[in-house]
Amino acid sequence: MVKHKILTKGLSLWYGENHALKDINISIPEKAVTAIMGPSGCGKSTLLRCFNRLNDLVDGTRVKGGVLLDGENIYKDSMDVFLLRRRVGMVFQKVNPFPKTIFENVAYGLRIHGSKDGGKIEDRVRESLIDAAIWDEVKADLHKSAFDLSGGQQQRLCIARAIAIEPEVILFDEPCSALDPISTAKIEKLIEELKQIFTIVIVTHNMQQAARVSDYTAFMLLGELVEFGKTERIFTAPEDKRTENYLTGKFG
Amino acid sequence: MRRKKELFGILAIRLSVLFALVSLLAILIFIALNGLKVLSIGFLLESPKEGMTKGGISPAIVGSLWLSLGSISFALPLGVLSAIYLAEYAKGKRLIRIIKVGINALAGVPSVVFGLFGLAVFVKFFDFGVSIISGSLTLGILILPTIIRASEEAVLAVPQDFREASFSLGANKWQTVRKAVLPSALSGILTGAILGIGRAAGETAPILFTAATFYQRGLPHSIFDDVMALPYHIYALMTEGTSPQYQVPIAYGTALVLLLLVLGINLVAIIVRTRARRAKKW
Numbered sequence: 001m002v003k004h005k006i007l008t009k010g011l012s013l014w015y016g017e018n019h020a021l022k023d024i025n026i027s028i029p030e031k032a033v034t035a036i037m038g039p040s041g042c043g044k045s046t047l048l049r050c051f052n053r054l055n056d057l058v059d060g061t062r063v064k065g066g067v068l069l070d071g072e073n074i075y076k077d078s079m080d081v082f083l084l085r086r087r088v089g090m091v092f093q094k095v096n097p098f099p100k101t102i103f104e105n106v107a108y109g110l111r112i113h114g115s116k117d118g119g120k121i122e123d124r125v126r127e128s129l130i131d132a133a134i135w136d137e138v139k140a141d142l143h144k145s146a147f148d149l150s151g152g153q154q155q156r157l158c159i160a161r162a163i164a165i166e167p168e169v170i171l172f173d174e175p176c177s178a179l180d181p182i183s184t185a186k187i188e189k190l191i192e193e194l195k196q197i198f199t200i201v202i203v204t205h206n207m208q209q210a211a212r213v214s215d216y217t218a219f220m221l222l223g224e225l226v227e228f229g230k231t232e233r234i235f236t237a238p239e240d241k242r243t244e245n246y247l248t249g250k251f252g
Numbered sequence: 253m254r255r256k257k258e259l260f261g262i263l264a265i266r267l268s269v270l271f272a273l274v275s276l277l278a279i280l281i282f283i284a285l286n287g288l289k290v291l292s293i294g295f296l297l298e299s300p301k302e303g304m305t306k307g308g309i310s311p312a313i314v315g316s317l318w319l320s321l322g323s324i325s326f327a328l329p330l331g332v333l334s335a336i337y338l339a340e341y342a343k344g345k346r347l348i349r350i351i352k353v354g355i356n357a358l359a360g361v362p363s364v365v366f367g368l369f370g371l372a373v374f375v376k377f378f379d380f381g382v383s384i385i386s387g388s389l390t391l392g393i394l395i396l397p398t399i400i401r402a403s404e405e406a407v408l409a410v411p412q413d414f415r416e417a418s419f420s421l422g423a424n425k426w427q428t429v430r431k432a433v434l435p436s437a438l439s440g441i442l443t444g445a446i447l448g449i450g451r452a453a454g455e456t457a458p459i460l461f462t463a464a465t466f467y468q469r470g471l472p473h474s475i476f477d478d479v480m481a482l483p484y485h486i487y488a489l490m491t492e493g494t495s496p497q498y499q500v501p502i503a504y505g506t507a508l509v510l511l512l513l514v515l516g517i518n519l520v521a522i523i524v525r526t527r528a529r530r531a532k533k534w
Contacts, residue, residue, distance in 0.1 A: 054420060086422035096413035099436055108431070109421035158417070165421060 005030040005169060005199040006051055010065035013046060015058060020046045022223045023065070028169075028216075033191060033200045035214035035231065037207055039246070043223040044203045045093075048171050051201065052088040053081050069169075086113060089162035093174040095154045097146035097161070102129075102138050105146050105157055109165035124164055131197075132160035133190050152183025159190065163198075170194065172202040176209065188213050207247060211235050219243045280511070287508025290501045296509070300467060304489060305498035309506050311468050315384075315479030316453050316513070318472065319463060322388025323395060323452040328445050330392075331399030335441075338400070339407040340429055359397035364457035366394045371461040384475040387463020394458050395448035402444020406437035439528030443521045450517035454510065456483035466492060482510040 006028040013021035020043050028034050028051075036044040049055045050067055053074060066073040074084050086109075097105050106125040107115075115121050125142075129135040134156040138149070146157055155175060162170055172191070176184040191200060191213050204210050210217050211231060218228040219240075227240045238244045298308030334355075342348045370390030380386045410433045418432040434441075464484035472479045489503040 052420060054416065057416070057419060082422045082424050084422075085420055090420035092413065092416065092420075094413055096411075096417045098414060098417065098432060108418070109423075112418075112421060112423045112427050112431070161417075161421065 002032075003030045004028065005070065006201075007068040007071075008047075008050070008065065009068065011047075011050060011067060012064040013043075013050065013055065014060075014062040015046075016060040020223050021050070024225045026218055026225055026228055028199060028201055030199050031195055031197070032215040033195050033202060033213050034216040034218065035210035036201065036203045036218045036220060037205065037210045038220035038226075040205060042220040044205075044220050045173050047220070048090075048173055048201060048203045051169065051171055052085050052090055053079075054085075054090065056081065086165055087167055088169040088171065089165065089167035090171045090173065091155070091158050091162055091175050093177055095151055095158060095178060097149075097154050097157050100146060101143045102146050102149070102157060103142040106160050106164050108161060113165060125160075128160040128164040129157075131163050131194070132156045133186065133193075134160060150183070152179050152186060155179060155183070155187060156190065159187075159194075163194075167198065169199045169201065172200065174203055174205065177205070184209075207235075219246060221246070283504060283507050283511055286501070286504035287506075290505035291508060295505055299470065300502075303495070304467065304493050304502070305495045309480075309482070309485060309502070309509065311471055312480040312482045312485040312506065313509065313513075314471055315464075315468075315481040316483075316510075318384050318475075318479055319387050319391060319459060319481055320449045320453045322384055322475065323391035324445055324449050326389055326392035327396050327399050327448060328441075331396050331444075331448075332403045332441055334396075334400045335403030335407055336429055336434075339404050340425070340433070355397050355400055358393075359401075362457075363394060363455055364460070366390055366458040367460045367462060369393075370458060375462055381476060382461070382463060382465070382478045384463060384472060384477060384479055387459040387479070387481075388475075390458045390462045391452040391455060394455065395451050398448045398451060399441075399444050402447065403437070403441045406440025406444070407433060409440060410436045439524060443525045443528075446517055446521035446524065450514045450521070453517065454483060454514045456487055459484055460487075482506055482513070486510070 004027040006026075008024050008026050011021055011024040012019070024047060026047075036047060038044050046055065050063070051069075051074075055061045055063070063075055066075055068074070069084070069088065073079070098108060100108070103125055106128050107121050110121050110124055115124075126135065126139075129138060134153060137153060138157075141148070146154060149157060159170075159175075176187055179187065188209065191202065194200060195215075202210075202213065214231045216229065217231040217234040219226045219234065219238075219242075221242055227234060227238060227243045229239075234243065235247065238247060295308040296313065297310050299311055300309065301307030338348060338351060342351065367390065370386055370393075374380050374386035374389050375382055378386075380389075414432045414436060415428055418428040423431070459481055463479055464481045465478040466480075466484075466488045468478070468480050486503045486506050489499045489506065493499050
């Protein structure tokens, strides 16, 4: 029996008048990779940003329904959003390290959450960089600017930054869309390894990527969740005609 | 016919630019020629002597530095905090627009009016007297709009990605502003601050009634002392005293020093900005 980490119940979202998510019911299994795929504008990133409530930053956002993290509705009034985001980390489409050193990028979250002990911070930064498979490349340059790294390295640094505060879930929002194939392969391999420790949700418009990295796949279209299931099953025997059309390249 | 009109248009544009450049050069050369006659190391290091007809202008240089530093140390924190409020916290376009109209209006107030305000409020009401502190506060209000605008622009120019990254790590708004936004906006803020210092150093009217004195033996001892200042020194030399044949050359020398000081400060601002732009990779 698979344990569910995140569960949405009749989740709808509006940006002003724009109805971006329509009655989404999905359950994200724990310690597995769930891919959300679909064409541009289908609402997949919006759904992802419901899981850490980053949509709150956009003015005029309205949400109906609920998102349960370990059974607790994260949209309830008493929810501590900052604590939520500590538990649910994120890696972005646009590679976005801070204009700080490599070390300070990874230490950022630790310091935010009150770590003062220099030795502990150092240890945690090293562990995170090791876990993000970038330690060997940067261990000599920890105090150089993060901008000196290549795009792929910067993205792995961002992953280390997210890992450092020991979240339970990591959300990847098209993490490879700006990267070359070799960097993409490294990140995909890393995601494979990270699922031992974290629950992973990855948004992608690249169906090959979804097929390669994920255990479960959701297909979205026009703000609706069309189909959700084990990745093999979705790719070999889609139940919905629209999923089949997308997979066979009839649109997208 | 159309061709002729175009040629005439281009000519007018070129002449306008030429006129601006020639004006600038004319001022620089005129001041330099007249000022260089009296300029020397002694002129920079000595106090005025013999009823302002001999000696140097060192108390005025020091006074101007005090006033500039005083005004910026008051206006910078206030300006940056206001800018953060406008760029990050203020809700509602109407409110922001009203505040901005107010700031623009403040920027448009004639400088002598600031002088009168400073006299009434800082010199009289708070009883600071004619002093460095009164002059600094008055100049501080004068340069506040410059600082707010530059800082706001710098804060708004920080990519949204940095804010999102910070929030996604569980930071609250203030942590995000302090640790992710402000460091990235620093160079823009500094540029604004330096331009503000330059503006404060060059103003006469705001310190006329609030800080400046015609003559002072030695240097001020505290921020409650009055001071000599470069722009006011020029004004005083040209309007008071009885020996214009000696005073006018000193005034030109003072003008040259002031001009070099302000141009130098602006140059620093340009360098800071260029360096920051080159270092920026987002």
